[in-house]
Amino acid sequence: MPTLVIVGAQWGDEAKGKLVDVLGSQADMVVRYAGGNNAGHTVITGGKTYKFQLIPAGILHPGTVAIIGSGMVVCPKGLLDELERTVAQKSEIGKLQISSAAHVVFPYHRMLDALEEEARGENKIGTTSRGIGPAYQDKVARFGIRMGEFVQPEHFKHRLKEVLAYKNRLLQMFGSPTMEFDALYEEYSGYADTLRPYVVDTDGLVQAAVETGLRVLFEGAQGTFLDLDSGTYPYVTSSHPVAGGACLGTGIGPRAIQSVLGVCKAYTTRVGAGPFPTELEDSIGQFIRDKGQEYGTVTGRGRRCGWLDLVVLRQSARLNSLSGLVVTRLDVLSGIDRVKIATGYDYEGGQIDHIPANVWDFAKVKPHYEELEGWDQNLRSCRKLSDLPASTRQYLEFVEDQTNTPVAIVSIGPDRDETIMVRPDLVWG
Numbered sequence: 001m002p003t004l005v006i007v008g009a010q011w012g013d014e015a016k017g018k019l020v021d022v023l024g025s026q027a028d029m030v031v032r033y034a035g036g037n038n039a040g041h042t043v044i045t046g047g048k049t050y051k052f053q054l055i056p057a058g059i060l061h062p063g064t065v066a067i068i069g070s071g072m073v074v075c076p077k078g079l080l081d082e083l084e085r086t087v088a089q090k091s092e093i094g095k096l097q098i099s100s101a102a103h104v105v106f107p108y109h110r111m112l113d114a115l116e117e118e119a120r121g122e123n124k125i126g127t128t129s130r131g132i133g134p135a136y137q138d139k140v141a142r143f144g145i146r147m148g149e150f151v152q153p154e155h156f157k158h159r160l161k162e163v164l165a166y167k168n169r170l171l172q173m174f175g176s177p178t179m180e181f182d183a184l185y186e187e188y189s190g191y192a193d194t195l196r197p198y199v200v201d202t203d204g205l206v207q208a209a210v211e212t213g214l215r216v217l218f219e220g221a222q223g224t225f226l227d228l229d230s231g232t233y234p235y236v237t238s239s240h241p242v243a244g245g246a247c248l249g250t251g252i253g254p255r256a257i258q259s260v261l262g263v264c265k266a267y268t269t270r271v272g273a274g275p276f277p278t279e280l281e282d283s284i285g286q287f288i289r290d291k292g293q294e295y296g297t298v299t300g301r302g303r304r305c306g307w308l309d310l311v312v313l314r315q316s317a318r319l320n321s322l323s324g325l326v327v328t329r330l331d332v333l334s335g336i337d338r339v340k341i342a343t344g345y346d347y348e349g350g351q352i353d354h355i356p357a358n359v360w361d362f363a364k365v366k367p368h369y370e371e372l373e374g375w376d377q378n379l380r381s382c383r384k385l386s387d388l389p390a391s392t393r394q395y396l397e398f399v400e401d402q403t404n405t406p407v408a409i410v411s412i413g414p415d416r417d418e419t420i421m422v423r424p425d426l427v428w429g
């Protein structure tokens, strides 16, 4: 069963887009399972840069079916802009299909996202302001409008009327302007007309592909520690980025997953608020931010940067039952004399090797580090593990030993070719 989940092993932005593009060339179907246009997946190939937020990055391969799964929330306008941009950049792309069970993001979700952040005062999450949390709230509250309803004009009209009446009462409560039904319906009906041909029961398509032995890649968004249940709550997103989310958000069961690759940077980054024990607020942090261009694809915010944290990766390996790791952005660390890796935490006078369940306890931990020799060579021309400097290989071996998880792939630059396949056997199982 050649099925593979690609999951972010840290707090998102691990360069999953590049990996989905590289492995997507070997897949028949690429299915994204969670999140919305809070994600930003960048693919650089053939001298062009593609930026995806909703469309699975695998769409760049003609012949691939690219599916927006049922676990996603979709901003129709954002999706249409993205589709237009992609088609303008590349004449031949894969076939896009959108799950009829995915939920629609409306402007009132974005308004409520901003109002809720304001209401949190000092405890702001630092969301991407895309209305993602409020859209998932509606899904859970059974107020959501799904893509399948959205593209049926009469049904959509009826549902929007019912939901908007409620949302307007909420907006009024916040003292915010309300939304006018006719204008909203007219605008969104236009988007629905264009998107209608893409909307189908994708669960059936995915199940059939898995059953017939096609290669199916499940594309994660965000990262493990932004997961609503397993992440650093409340500083999380509102969906399930962990590998288990691939089942919840695409219509398959756990036994349909063969391999899980956890993508991690050679260091750590985080966007938005929340604990980050290995954060570097010094010149090394700034060096990583500048060299790695660590600025958000969606919001443009500077990402918080820090050393690699193996407590985080060990927990990630367990939460996602990782088959292997994909270590990205090793090139960014070139030029740092001595690199540090956190191996455990000091917590209330003792030592722990896990993330405390309560985020306020997690905020109190102090990492202890192992220091390793750095490297200053440019790694971008390396194509085999043996091309890497000895100290870089030692760094990778240390990560493998400490996480008990083999390194399957190493990425040493943004381009498709700047990839070292260490254990191809771990990719499709």
Ligand code: IMP
Pocket (backbone or CB within 6 Å): 011, 012, 013, 038, 039, 040, 125, 126, 127, 128, 129, 130, 131, 132, 133, 221, 222, 226, 235, 236, 237, 238, 271, 272, 273
């Ligand atoms: P939301 O997903 O917009 O509700 O934001 C919730 C938290 O998740 C914030 O800290 C965001 O910065 C973070 N977040 C959401 N999407 C991404 C992503 O794609 N990469 C990194 N952080 C993200």
